[in-house]
Amino acid sequence: MATNENLPPNVIKQLAKELKNLDETPPEGIKVVVNDDDFSTIFADIEGPAGTPYENGIFRMKLLLSHDFPHSPPKGYFMTKIFHPNIATNGEICVNTLKKDWNPSLGLRHVLLVVRCLLIEPFPESALNEQAGKMLLENYEEYARLARLYTGVHALKPKPKSKTGAxxxxxxxxxxxxxxxxxxxxxxxxxxxxxxxxxxxxxxxxxxxxxxxxxxxxxxxxxxxxxxxxxxxxxxxxxxxxxxxxxxxxxxxxxxxx
Structure with missing residues (x-):
């Protein structure tokens, strides 16, 4: 795991710029938590997209940056338990953007958006959770039921919006x-x-x-x-x-x- 001390200065500068941009204009349904002393671990809270079994849940994930980032992709993990074909039981995320399709020019915003899109359209062909992948292909209703159950039990609940028109x-x-x-x-x-x-x-x-x-x-x-x-x-x-x-x-x- 890298820290600000052993990351190249140009990488730290680029990350600081990206994180500031994410904080000021966050992507839809994503809130990034920044630690100024350690850019090697990026935390984000992802809202379950509407119309999916993950709706009304907030899922915390993290991206771990290696010492040679951005030449090698970050590793992504869900810290909140979730029933999803492309997310292992230990939280590891399997998505091509973080593997063979990685490009050093890709920013953190792109990575986070891809992960949220994964909740909308899973890829059972490259499943890390074989049970979820098989169930998605053979019995979607049962898959959705279990995914909603996990969401209700483990996901964080959105904060109620303040009332207006008092x-x-x-x-x-x-x-x-x-x-x-x-x-x-x-x-x-x-x-x-x-x-x-x-x-x-x-x-x-x-x-x-x-x-x-x-x-x-x-x-x-x-x-x-x-x-x-x-x-x-x-x-x-x-x-x-x-x-x-x-x-x-x-x-x-x-x-x-x-």
Whole structure:
């Protein structure tokens, strides 16, 4: 096994460039784990391709670089147990790219993509796992069943994706009808918050909840304004009735004098 100390400087430079590229723009379904102190062992997590018995599983593999890399191909191993014709029970990978078809100009990206494609299209003719190879040719359903079983037992599980749209979900849960929310720009809010008002933001509430709560003081302000308007309208009505009564009393007194 090679280390950074005994790899040629030009190889280290090329590997560093490749690994940086793989880290910044990883191939689809492949995540490379880089050890800056030792480029001789490259780890990668490969997602099981959709539509295959390896779907919903993540398989860890490694590439071991020899001291004369890239003149000789790396050796590939699956560290996660997998039922596959071209992967031995000890994890060794059999693929022509890592053997007779190797070319020093091939990069690590190409090798990793070939290995993932192997999960999509196995080659039972060059099987390292004879049971899997024979089963693939003679009884695919049984082969797929066993491959799925291995995937479910041994493969890593993908991390659940973070939920989005939490605000809209919260709105749905509260049954808030956004069409009935009065824009604050159209209805003036009170200059000071009401005593005990629920409009102040409580810990753990989101902006959508805050908008829903903000409707309450707005409606209170509208109601208060309506009451004040009615009261103002009632005052002149009372005053007018009193004036009319005084006039009637004065007329009655005049009639008595006559």
């Amino acid at each position: 605000i809209s979900e919260s709105t749905t849960a509260l049954n808030v009808d956004q069409t009935k929310v009065v824009p604050s720009s159209k209805v003036p809010l009170p200059a000071a918050p009401l005593a005990g008002s629920t409009a102040s933001k409580a810990p753990g509430t989101n902006s959508q909840d805050q908008n829903a709560v903000a409707v309450l003081p707005t409606e209170a302000a509208v109601g208060a304004a309506a009451v004040q308007k009615k009261a103002a309208a009632a005052v002149p009505a009372v005053g007018k009735s009193q004036v009319d009564k005084k006039k009637m009393d004065a007329r009655k007194k005049s009639l008595k004098r006559l």
